[in-house]
Amino acid sequence: MNPEYPIEFVDLRKEYGQFIAVDGLNLKIKRNSFTGLLGPNGAGKSTSLKILTNLIHATSGNAYLNGKDVTADTKNAMSGVGTVVETPEFYTYLTPRETFRYIGEIYGMSRESISNETELIIDKVKMSEWTDKRIGTFSKGMRQRIALGLSLMNDPSIIILDEPTSGLDPRGMAEMRDILKNIRNDNHNLTILMSSHMMHEVTDLCDRVALINHGRLLLHDDIENVIGGSDSRPLVVKTVRTPDDSVLAAITRLDNVKSAVRSGSEIAVRFLGDRDDEVDFFRQLAHLDIGVYSVSESENALENRYLELIKESR
Amino acid sequence: MADENNRLNGLSDDLRQAFVVMKNEVTKYARGRKLLIFAALTALVLAVVTAALVIWGDGLGDSSANLGYLYVMIMSILVLIAVTLFASTALVSEFEERTALILFTKPIRKWTIFLGKFAASLLVTVGFVVIYYLIVIALSLIGPGYVDGAIFTSLGLAVCYTFGCAGIGFLISSVMKKASTSSILTFFTLALLLDMLLAVVVIAAHIDNPWYVITYASGDILNVLNPSEVVHVARSAAVMAVWGFATAAIAYLLFRKRDF
Numbered sequence: 001m002n003p004e005y006p007i008e009f010v011d012l013r014k015e016y017g018q019f020i021a022v023d024g025l026n027l028k029i030k031r032n033s034f035t036g037l038l039g040p041n042g043a044g045k046s047t048s049l050k051i052l053t054n055l056i057h058a059t060s061g062n063a064y065l066n067g068k069d070v071t072a073d074t075k076n077a078m079s080g081v082g083t084v085v086e087t088p089e090f091y092t093y094l095t096p097r098e099t100f101r102y103i104g105e106i107y108g109m110s111r112e113s114i115s116n117e118t119e120l121i122i123d124k125v126k127m128s129e130w131t132d133k134r135i136g137t138f139s140k141g142m143r144q145r146i147a148l149g150l151s152l153m154n155d156p157s158i159i160i161l162d163e164p165t166s167g168l169d170p171r172g173m174a175e176m177r178d179i180l181k182n183i184r185n186d187n188h189n190l191t192i193l194m195s196s197h198m199m200h201e202v203t204d205l206c207d208r209v210a211l212i213n214h215g216r217l218l219l220h221d222d223i224e225n226v227i228g229g230s231d232s233r234p235l236v237v238k239t240v241r242t243p244d245d246s247v248l249a250a251i252t253r254l255d256n257v258k259s260a261v262r263s264g265s266e267i268a269v270r271f272l273g274d275r276d277d278e279v280d281f282f283r284q285l286a287h288l289d290i291g292v293y294s295v296s297e298s299e300n301a302l303e304n305r306y307l308e309l310i311k312e313s314r
Numbered sequence: 315m316a317d318e319n320n321r322l323n324g325l326s327d328d329l330r331q332a333f334v335v336m337k338n339e340v341t342k343y344a345r346g347r348k349l350l351i352f353a354a355l356t357a358l359v360l361a362v363v364t365a366a367l368v369i370w371g372d373g374l375g376d377s378s379a380n381l382g383y384l385y386v387m388i389m390s391i392l393v394l395i396a397v398t399l400f401a402s403t404a405l406v407s408e409f410e411e412r413t414a415l416i417l418f419t420k421p422i423r424k425w426t427i428f429l430g431k432f433a434a435s436l437l438v439t440v441g442f443v444v445i446y447y448l449i450v451i452a453l454s455l456i457g458p459g460y461v462d463g464a465i466f467t468s469l470g471l472a473v474c475y476t477f478g479c480a481g482i483g484f485l486i487s488s489v490m491k492k493a494s495t496s497s498i499l500t501f502f503t504l505a506l507l508l509d510m511l512l513a514v515v516v517i518a519a520h521i522d523n524p525w526y527v528i529t530y531a532s533g534d535i536l537n538v539l540n541p542s543e544v545v546h547v548a549r550s551a552a553v554m555a556v557w558g559f560a561t562a563a564i565a566y567l568l569f570r571k572r573d574f
Contacts, residue, residue, distance in 0.1 A: 053419040056573035075324075078421040088415035091338070093345035099416075105334040106420050108327060150416065 003067070004031050006158055006191050007052070012061035014047050014215070021047040023215035024061070029193050029208075034184055036202030036209045036223075037195040038306060044215035045195035046086070049162045052193075053083045065158060082151025082159040087144055087167055092136030096127060096146050099135065100153065107154040117153060124186075125149040125179055141172030148179060159183075161194040165201060173201075180205055199303040203227075209302070211309055218309045227302050232258045232270040234298035235278075240291035243267050247290050254284045268298065328426045335422075335430025336437065339404065343438055348399045355395065356442055359388055360449055374457020381457055382465040383539040385450045386472075389443070390532055393476050394504045396442055401435040401483030402500035403493040405569055410493050414574055424570045432484060432562060439476045444469070464538050467547055471535040474554035478528045479504055481561030488568040504529075525549060528557040 007029035014022040022044040029035050039045045050056045052063045054074050063070045068077035090099055097118055104114030122131050125145040135143065144164060151159050164180070165173040184192065184205070196202050202209055203223060210220040219226060227233060237251065242265050251260040256273030271281065285292050343349045363385055367373060375381055405428075408414040417427065447469040454461045483500045490496035508529045515524045524530050531550040537543035 050574060055414070055418055057571070075328075075421045075423050078419065081419075081421075083415075083419040085415045085419060086412075089412040090416060091342065091413055092411075093342055102334070102338050103416070103420060106331055106417075106422055108330065147416070 002028070005029060006031050006066050007160075007193055008062075008064040009048060009052070010062045010064070012048060012051060012063060013059045014044075014051060014056070015059045021215055022051070022058070025212065025215060025217055027210055027217050027220060029191060029210075031191055032189055033208045034192040034206045035194070035220075036206035037193060037212065038197065038199070038202055038209055039195075039212040040197060040310060043213045045197075045212060046162055047215070048212070049085065049160055049193070049195055053081075053085055053160055053162075054078060055085065080154070080157045082153065082156035083161075084144070084147045084151050084164050085160070085162040087140055088147050090135040090138075090143060090146065092134065095132045095134055096122060096149075097131045099146065100150065103150055103153055109154060121149040121152050124152070124182065126175070139172075141168050141175065144168060144172070144176060145179065148176070148183075152183065157189065157191065159190060159192045161192065163195055163197070165196075165198070177201065177204060199306060203302050211306060213310050223302065226305055227297070232272050235269040235271050236263075236294075236296050236298045237267040237269055237285065237292055238265075238294040238296075239267065240293055243290070247288075250288050250290070251285070254281060254288075256281060328423060329429075331422050331426045332430040332433065335417075335427055336434040339431055339434030340438060343400060343434070349438065352396055352399055352442060356392060356446060359392065360385070360446070363388070364453070374453055376458050378454040378458045378460055378462035379464050379539050379541065381454050382450055382462060382468065383536065385446075385453070386465075386468055386536055386539055389446070389468075389472050389535055390475070391505075392446065393439065393443065393472065393479055394501060396439040397435070397476070397479040397483040397504065398497050398501040400438050401432075401480045402487050402497045404431040404435055405484060405487040405565070406490045406496045407493045409572070409574065410491065418574065425566060428484075428566050428569055432480065435483070436477065436480050439480065440473055443472050443476055447472070462539070467538045468535050471532070471538065471547065471551055471554070474551045474558070475528070475532045475535060477558035478532075478554035478556075478561075479558075481558040481565065482528075484565040485561040485568070488565040488572065526553055528554055 005028035009025045009027045012022050012025040013020070025044065025048055037045050037049070047056065048063075051058045052065065052070060054070050054077075057071065065077040065081050070077045091102070094102065100118040100121070101114050104117065109117070118131075122128055125148055127142065127145055127149065130138065130142065135146065138146070148161075148164065151161075161180075165176045168176060180192075184190070194202075194206065206223055208221065209223050209226050211218040211226075224233070237260075239247070243262055248260045248262060248267065251257060251267060251269060256271055256277045258270040258272050260267050260269045262268075271278065273281065282295060285295065367375075367384065408417060418424075447465065451461050451465060454465065482504060486500045486503065487496045490499065508527065512524055512527045512530055515521055515527065525546065531553040534545045534547060534550040537545045538547060
């Protein structure tokens with residue numbers, strides 16, 4: 001196994017009777033990347049992650065964590081791996097501190113390490129006030145933060161997250177994303193694989209994306225490449241007045257612009273250049289004097305690309 | 315040599331983890347009040363039998379075996395209730411309450427989890443059985459003034475019966491989807507179904523002595539305290555133990571294969 005890819009799916013297949021949930025999935029996740037596993041409902045995201053975390057058995061094929069087969073060598077494969085699968089429930093009769101102690105003891109950590117890590121992690125997931133309260137009384141968002149905290153126990157090199165913000169209210173989602181960003185910023189030697197069906201979440205958090213549908217991999221690349229397609233990146237130009245055809249033509253003539261089309265009251269531009277070229281583009285736009293007040297990366301770019309690929313894969 | 319050392323280290327770590335799981339299970343019983351409920355039930359049984367002896371009988375009498383017989387009459391039912399409370403939900407609750415998402419995704423083998431849970435239910439149930447017999451022994455010393463050796467034999471058989479019943483409880487727990495159904499089914503299997511099966515075997519197959527059925531073998535827990543009964547202690551103990559091992563082994567295989 002190549003150490004550059006700590007997570008690997010090799011010809012993974014899962015059948016439920018006639019239904020094929022995962023259909024020969026081959027995917028290698030780069031070390032220290034934050035990869036979003038995107039796909040519509042029923043695409044096989046959760047099934048793949050459940051096989052990867054030893055919750056269900058594959059019909060055929062293999063899943064590897066740090067080069068260890070999850071089915072054949074479960075204990076070694078799961079060492080150094082943190083997981084949050086769906087919204088886990090906890091032992092309601094335990095407090096977060098006791099839960100961390102239980103899981104720490106499973107890992108074989110010393111009492112001192114457990115105690116130190118518990119304080120640090122609980123603070124990181126913003127649950128310090130609730131350390132000694134029974135989990136049975138916690139909201140879904142609180143339980144999800146505890147689950148995320150547990151995934152950080154014993155200094156993992158891999159974290160697997162299955163729709164970690166699913167079912168949370170907007171505030172809970174934002175808090176969870178903030179915590180994930182902090183975890184990422186605190187430790188760059190961490191490989192994170194997160195399934196989601198929320199484009200903006202993946203764009204916001206991940207540096208790579210894997211698109212799957214019908215249990216098959218459609219695309220796996222850096223987010224920037226996926227958003228930009230093969231040769232261009234989508235930008236959104238906003239003007240104070242609704243752009244007419246002459247404005248669109250003027251923008252199309254600018255350097256490195258592949259196309260410019262009206263999208264509602266905005267202009268969707270396909271841009272061919274790099275970041276330096278983008279600076280020139282802003283300057284030229286200003287000289288056109290067409291009332292531009294905002295230029296940004298298109299937030300819908302990933303969604304557009306995703307829908308395009310999903311449509312092609314049908 | 316290195317491989318052998320790794321294997322032994324691995325095994326010792328697995329057993330350490332099983333102990334951790336067992337501790338957590340016992341905490342669950344204690345905080346979920348199952349321990350308290352069962353302790354209260356056991357105390358009530360002891361109190362009622364003692365009160366009945368004092369009020370309507372000859373007090374504690376002068377025969378240790380007779381005294382033991384009266385107290386042990388209810389032992390099978392107590393074991394059934396204990397198994398229903400502690401063993402029948404041990405596996406299914408991880409799936410139903412979704413705590414498997416926490417425990418099963420950790421570096422721990424399925425057999426370690428199984429062993430920890432099985433040991434916890436056995437430890438607690440056997441603990442109650444032993445305490446119950448110790449009280450009977452103490453009463454025997456207070457009343458008749460001696461302890462008949464048959465009481466210890468009965469205790470040994472009761473422990474074997476606990477093991478056999480725990481295996482059946484785990485077997486049912488390994489396939490059910492709901493803890494409540496598993497509890498009900500475990501209780502009725504042990505209290506009625508196996509007895510009905512026994513009756514069918516006796517009547518339909520004209521077998522007078524179906525010694526291989528666990529409930530039949532469990533009769534010796536009481537019979538051993540009755541001098542007029544012919545008992546096969548070793549055979550009954552072996553039958554109950556085989557039921558325990560066989561059902562626990564099948565339960566483990568089903569548990570290992572079970573998807574979340």
